[in-house]
Amino acid sequence: MSKIYLTFGINPAGQWQSISETPSGRSNLVCPWCKRALIAKKGRIKTIHFAHDGETCRISQDATLQTQIPTYDTFEMLDTHEARYLERRIKYGSHKKVYSWDGMNEAIDRLEKMGIVSVERTNEAELIDVRARLGKLDGQWLDDLGQPTKALLDLFKALDPLVDLRFHWNRCTRITSTKIDRGYSQNQFDKLQSLSDLDRAQRYWFDAYWRRLAAVAPDYQELLAQKYSALGQQSLYVIHISGEFEGLPPEFIKIGLSTRNANVRLKEILADLRPFGQSIKGKVLAVKEYAGRLERLVHRMLSQDNLPVGTLTEFFTINRLEWLLSELDAVTINEYLPPEGYTGTRETLLKRAGRRKKSSTELLAEYEDVAMLLKAGKGIREASRLSGRSINTVQKVKAAIIAAS
Numbered sequence: 001m002s003k004i005y006l007t008f009g010i011n012p013a014g015q016w017q018s019i020s021e022t023p024s025g026r027s028n029l030v031c032p033w034c035k036r037a038l039i040a041k042k043g044r045i046k047t048i049h050f051a052h053d054g055e056t057c058r059i060s061q062d063a064t065l066q067t068q069i070p071t072y073d074t075f076e077m078l079d080t081h082e083a084r085y086l087e088r089r090i091k092y093g094s095h096k097k098v099y100s101w102d103g104m105n106e107a108i109d110r111l112e113k114m115g116i117v118s119v120e121r122t123n124e125a126e127l128i129d130v131r132a133r134l135g136k137l138d139g140q141w142l143d144d145l146g147q148p149t150k151a152l153l154d155l156f157k158a159l160d161p162l163v164d165l166r167f168h169w170n171r172c173t174r175i176t177s178t179k180i181d182r183g184y185s186q187n188q189f190d191k192l193q194s195l196s197d198l199d200r201a202q203r204y205w206f207d208a209y210w211r212r213l214a215a216v217a218p219d220y221q222e223l224l225a226q227k228y229s230a231l232g233q234q235s236l237y238v239i240h241i242s243g244e245f246e247g248l249p250p251e252f253i254k255i256g257l258s259t260r261n262a263n264v265r266l267k268e269i270l271a272d273l274r275p276f277g278q279s280i281k282g283k284v285l286a287v288k289e290y291a292g293r294l295e296r297l298v299h300r301m302l303s304q305d306n307l308p309v310g311t312l313t314e315f316f317t318i319n320r321l322e323w324l325l326s327e328l329d330a331v332t333i334n335e336y337l338p339p340e341g342y343t344g345t346r347e348t349l350l351k352r353a354g355r356r357k358k359s360s361t362e363l364l365a366e367y368e369d370v371a372m373l374l375k376a377g378k379g380i381r382e383a384s385r386l387s388g389r390s391i392n393t394v395q396k397v398k399a400a401i402i403a404a405s
C-alpha cells in the first residue's frame with residue numbers, strides 16, 4: 001500500500017477541513033486527534049498532505065491508515081487476499097474450482113461480513129456442538145454469522161502455541177459454495193457513467209468498508225464515523241475561471257469541496273491563480289450540498305480533462321462542463337450515514353453531524369444572482385431559468401429573503 005497521509009484538519013470553527021481547500025504552509029488548522037498545529041505541504045512531487053508542527057502523533061498515523069476511505073481517499077479497499085479471491089472466483093466461475101491458499105478462508109469471511117460475498121458452509125457435528133456450548137457461556141464469542149468474535153480470537157491468540165483455534169475451526173467448516181454480490185461488479189469504477197452512479201457506488205463501498213472495519217479493527221470505528229460525518233458536511237462546487245493566461249486556455253473550471261461559502265472559496269482561488277495570468281475573473285456556477293464526498297470520483301471521471309495549473313490541482317477544461325452542470329442539476333444527493341446495526345456509533349454520528357443548516361445570510365451570499373432576480377420581481381421558474389439554478393435552490397433563496405426581511 002502506498003504511504004498514507006493526513007488530509008484533514010480541524011479549522012477554528014471546529015469543522016473538518018480538507019487539505020485541498022487549505023493554502024500551502026503554516027495553517028490555522030489543528031490535528032483532529034492531538035490538536036497540534038498543522039502545516040499544509042503542497043509540493044509538486046509528493047501527495048499533498050498535512051504535517052504536524054513538531055512530532056507526528058501516534059494516533060494520527062494509525063487513524064489515518066485505518067480510515068482511508070475507499071472511493072474517497074483511495075480506490076483500493078480490498079487487501080491482496082480478498083482481491084485475489086474475487087478475481088479467481090470470477091475467473092473460474094465457482095468456489096470449488098478455486099485452489100485454496102493460506103489466508104483464503106479468512107479473506108472469504110471478511111468478504112462475507114462486508115456483504116460482497118455470500119457463503120454456504122457445511123459444519124461438522126463437533127463444530128455445531130461447540131457453537132451450542134459457546135452460546136451457554138457468558139460473553140460474546142460468536143458473531144451474527146456464527147463465526148468467532150474478536151474476543152474469542154484474542155483469547156486464543158493469547159493461548160497461541162497451545163491451541164490453534166483457526167486451524168481446527170476451519171477444519172470443521174467447509175465452504176461449499178459462494179456467490180458474489182451483484183453490487184460488486186455494478187459498482188466498479190469503470191462502469192460508472194453519471195453522478196448518481198458515483199453516489200450509489202460510493203455508498204456501496206462506504207458501507208462495505210464500515211462493516212470491514214467493524215470486523216477487523218473495531219477500535220477505529222468511532223474515528224471512521226467522525227470522518228464520514230466530516231465528509232458528509234462538504235458541498236461540491238464548480239467555479240468558472242476566465243482571464244489571460246500564459247500557456248492555459250482563456251477559460252477553465254475548478255471542481256472542489258468545501259464546508260464554507262463557495263464565494264469565500266472563490267476569493268481564495270482567485271488569489272492562488274494571480275501568478276498565472278491577468279484580468280482573472282471567477283464565478284460560482286454550482287454548489288451541491290452533501291456532494292463534496294464525490295469530489296475525488298468526479299475528478300477521476302474527468303481525469304482526461306484535468307488541467308494542471310502550476311502545482312495546483314482540481315482544475316479542468318470546460319470540455320464536460322455542460323454535462324457536469326446538467327448532472328448536478330438533475331441528481332439528488334443525500335447525506336451518507338453508515339449502515340444500520342451500529343446504533344451506538346450511529347447515534348453519536350447523527351448527534352455530531354448536528355446538521356449545520358445554512359443561514360439565510362449565507363444562502364443569500366451564495367446565490368446573490370438568484371436573490372437579485374427574485375428581488376426584481378421575477379417568478380421562481382423564471383429566476384431558475386435565468387440564473388441556471390435549480391427550482392429547489394430558488395425556492396430556498398426565496399424563503400431566505402422572506403426570513404431576512
Ligand SMILES: [Zn+2]
Pocket residue numbers: 031032033034035036052056057060
Ligand atoms: Zn496529531
